[in-house]
Amino acid sequence: MSDRDVADLHDSNASQVMANSDCGFTRHTGSMRKFRELDRIDTAIVDELSANGRLSNTELAHRISLTPAPCLRRVKRLEDEGVISGYRAVINPEAAGRGFEVTVAIEVAVNDQVSLEKFEAEIEAFDEVVEMRRVFGAPDYLLRVMVEDANAYERFQTTRLLRVPGISRTISHQTMKRIK
Numbered sequence: 001m002s003d004r005d006v007a008d009l010h011d012s013n014a015s016q017v018m019a020n021s022d023c024g025f026t027r028h029t030g031s032m033r034k035f036r037e038l039d040r041i042d043t044a045i046v047d048e049l050s051a052n053g054r055l056s057n058t059e060l061a062h063r064i065s066l067t068p069a070p071c072l073r074r075v076k077r078l079e080d081e082g083v084i085s086g087y088r089a090v091i092n093p094e095a096a097g098r099g100f101e102v103t104v105a106i107e108v109a110v111n112d113q114v115s116l117e118k119f120e121a122e123i124e125a126f127d128e129v130v131e132m133r134r135v136f137g138a139p140d141y142l143l144r145v146m147v148e149d150a151n152a153y154e155r156f157q158t159t160r161l162l163r164v165p166g167i168s169r170t171i172s173h174q175t176m177k178r179i180k
Contacts, residue, residue, distance in 0.1 A: 038083070041066060045074055046083065053087040098146040101175040102153050104161070105139035109168035119166045128156050139171070150174075 038046065044064040048055060055063070061071035078084045093099045108119060123132055123143065131144035147153045153172070161170065 042074060042078060042083070045071070045078060049075075049084065049087075093146055097148050100147050100149045100153055101178070102145045102147075103173045103175065104143040104145055104157075105171040105173075106141040106143060106167055107139045107169040108141070108166045110166040115166055119164060122164050123161075126156075126160060128160075139169075 041064060045060065048060055048063050057068050057072050057075070060075070061068040064071065066074075075084065093101065106123075108116070110116060110119065120132070120134070123129055123141070128145050128147050129143050130146050133142045134140065135142055145153065145156065147156055153174075157170070157172065161167070
């Protein structure tokens, strides 16, 4: 049996192991809404890369006690399946001039699909909005806005945000302290 066959057998056997119950990662496998749970090795890969996406394959393999070739195959599979959707740099908001974070609750006065799509596209285009969620119930949307300071937020809200058609109400909450 070749080294690759042994590694593939190891990968196959490992995929039979149930995922760590603390990990909520699953993969959608088709229109029947079947999910494949991640095994302990996949979970370890996701955890390590979540903490440091710049790990070399050799270092990642060492940390999860796997040889580099099967580790690389698993990472590639996790990328192909959409479990790993990308790699990003973690930016220090203060150093980047965006240390003032505000959560904005927005209620809209429109309910037709075309108006909502236009509204979402306009909000999504704002650089200050780093996250946008449509939520159930009230409010209709939650935004995470990051700017330099309170004055910059006031300018953003009054000269840009409140000029978007369809907004009936906004409520702003400044982040006091980020805990997690």
